[in-house]
Amino acid sequence: MNEAKKIQSERFNSLASDWSNSDEAIRQAEKAVNVLGIQSGQSLLDVASGTGVILHALKQLQISPGHYLAMDISSAMLEKLHSAFPEAETACADFEQPFTCQRGFDYVLIYNSIPHFSDLDMLFTNAKRSLLPGGTFMIAHSRTRQGLKEHHQRIGYKSERAPIPADEELALLAENYDFDQISFADEEFFCFTCHRKG
Numbered sequence: 001m002n003e004a005k006k007i008q009s010e011r012f013n014s015l016a017s018d019w020s021n022s023d024e025a026i027r028q029a030e031k032a033v034n035v036l037g038i039q040s041g042q043s044l045l046d047v048a049s050g051t052g053v054i055l056h057a058l059k060q061l062q063i064s065p066g067h068y069l070a071m072d073i074s075s076a077m078l079e080k081l082h083s084a085f086p087e088a089e090t091a092c093a094d095f096e097q098p099f100t101c102q103r104g105f106d107y108v109l110i111y112n113s114i115p116h117f118s119d120l121d122m123l124f125t126n127a128k129r130s131l132l133p134g135g136t137f138m139i140a141h142s143r144t145r146q147g148l149k150e151h152h153q154r155i156g157y158k159s160e161r162a163p164i165p166a167d168e169e170l171a172l173l174a175e176n177y178d179f180d181q182i183s184f185a186d187e188e189f190f191c192f193t194c195h196r197k198g
Contacts, residue, residue: 029056034061038063044068045108048113051077051080051081053111054109055085069089071090071091104135136195140192141190148163180195
């Protein structure tokens with residue numbers, strides 16, 4: 001793990017104890033899960049899962065994945081997730097490093113965390129490796145691009161790049177890594193989806 005990633009991991013470790021999956025946060029996550037289209041029995045890789053807001057949303061929607069893996073760079077975040085969902089499988093790993101699963105997933109989801117990633121090529125590489133043919137890769141955020149920009153201004157957060165990559169950049173990456181059925185939404189919240197070609 002490089003120095004920047006160590007700093008990021010330590011930062012999220014320090015935040016984990018006070019991190020709250022509020023009712024509002026869970027309601028927002030439910031919207032992304034509904035768009036994702038996952039059904040009970042299907043499999044999900046939850047990248048940068050944090051303390052499990054997607055798991056809370058799945059529970060609220062009464063969806064039971066056949067296989068679920070929570071991945072995060074922060075071990076403390078995963079410990080908090082595991083305390084709420086002891087049955088959940090977790091992996092403390094960096095999705096910007098080469099990642100190979102023992103088995104493929106129907107869905108790979110990056111929710112509310114795309115601003116923390118910079119190596120988009122590796123994200124798409126790992127998503128393709130992790131998905132079954134025809135599987136869905138989704139990048140979603142509870143805020144719109146404009147909403148996230150305003151939120152960052154309010155909290156004084158400065159980024160060297162756009163917190164959410166441009167549609168054109170995401171579409172080109174999807175095509176380069178053999179994904180199709182590309183779609184975008186950025187009205188109520190941001191959502192990008194594509195499907196691994198069979």
